[in-house]
Amino acid sequence: MIREDKMRNYWLMKSELDVYPWDSLVEDGQTHWDGVRNYQARNIMRDEMKKEDLILFYHSNCKPPHIAGIAKVIRESYPDFTSWDVSSKYYDPKSTPESPRWFMVDIKPVKRIKKIELPDLKNNPVLEGMPLLMKGSRLSVQPVPEKYFNEICKISGIMDIRNL
Numbered sequence: 001m002i003r004e005d006k007m008r009n010y011w012l013m014k015s016e017l018d019v020y021p022w023d024s025l026v027e028d029g030q031t032h033w034d035g036v037r038n039y040q041a042r043n044i045m046r047d048e049m050k051k052e053d054l055i056l057f058y059h060s061n062c063k064p065p066h067i068a069g070i071a072k073v074i075r076e077s078y079p080d081f082t083s084w085d086v087s088s089k090y091y092d093p094k095s096t097p098e099s100p101r102w103f104m105v106d107i108k109p110v111k112r113i114k115k116i117e118l119p120d121l122k123n124n125p126v127l128e129g130m131p132l133l134m135k136g137s138r139l140s141v142q143p144v145p146e147k148y149f150n151e152i153c154k155i156s157g158i159m160d161i162r163n164l
Contacts, residue, residue, distance in 0.1 A: 009053045010149035011044070012132055013071070013107070014060040014140045022057050022068035022112065030074060030108040033141075034082045035090040037102065041141035046077045046103040048143075054164055055107060056144060056152060058132070064117040067152060070164060075106035110164050113156035126151045 013033060015021065025031055036042055055071040079100035082090040095101035121127055130148040131137055144152075153161055 009048065009050065010056070010144040010146060011049060011053060011073075012056040012058050012067075012142050012144050014058045017059045017062040021059065022109070025057065025069070025071065025107070026109045026112065030106055032075075032080075032104050032106050034080050034104045036080070036104065036140060037090065037092070038140060041139055042103055044141050044143070045105050049073050049076065049105050049141075051076055054110070054149065054161070056149070057109075060140075064119060066118060067113065067116040067121075069109055069113055070111045070153075070158075071107045072110045072164070073105050074108050077103045077105055080104040111158070113158070116152060116155055120155075121152075124151065124155070 020031070033045065036045060051073055053073045055073065056067050057069045057071050058067050059065060079097065080090070080095075080102035081097075082088040083092040083095035083100070083102045084097060085091055090102075092101055121130070122133055127133060127148055130144065131139075131142045132144075150161070153159075158164070
């Protein structure tokens with residue numbers, strides 16, 4: 001049985017394999033999660049993600065989509081400075097340093113896991129109801145209820161998440 005003593009939240013963050021793969025996060029050691037331009041996803045990062053929260057790092061827009069690793073929030077929300085950079089593909093003229101519209105968090109890799117592909121997630125009855133698997137779920141940052149996070153860890157062979 002997986003047991004968690006600390007109060008934590010769990011999240012799933014999607015990144016396209018050809019934009020920022022898990023291996024780049026491992027190589028970089030940490031990164032700021034910039035470029036989120038959906039208000040609901042922004043609100044999650046700005047208002048709900050806390051230091052030490054764990055993240056399922058999900059590769060989207062590939063065949064098959066899959067969870068590649070577990071990351072951790074290491075810095076809570078702060079303004080996404082890429083929204084002020086006119087040379088950035090994430091530039092937003094309505095966002096300014098004085099009145100930021102977009103926010104980001106910093107994350108670091110914690111553990112590479114055996115790739116868990118989307119079909120395997122869908123075929124696991126314990127994961128029924130997981131937000132990722134809901135029809136029309138396209139949010140790039142989404143909550144993962146603890147029971148689903150624990151099941152994914154169990155599938156990965158992680159039986160105790162206290163040290164993650």
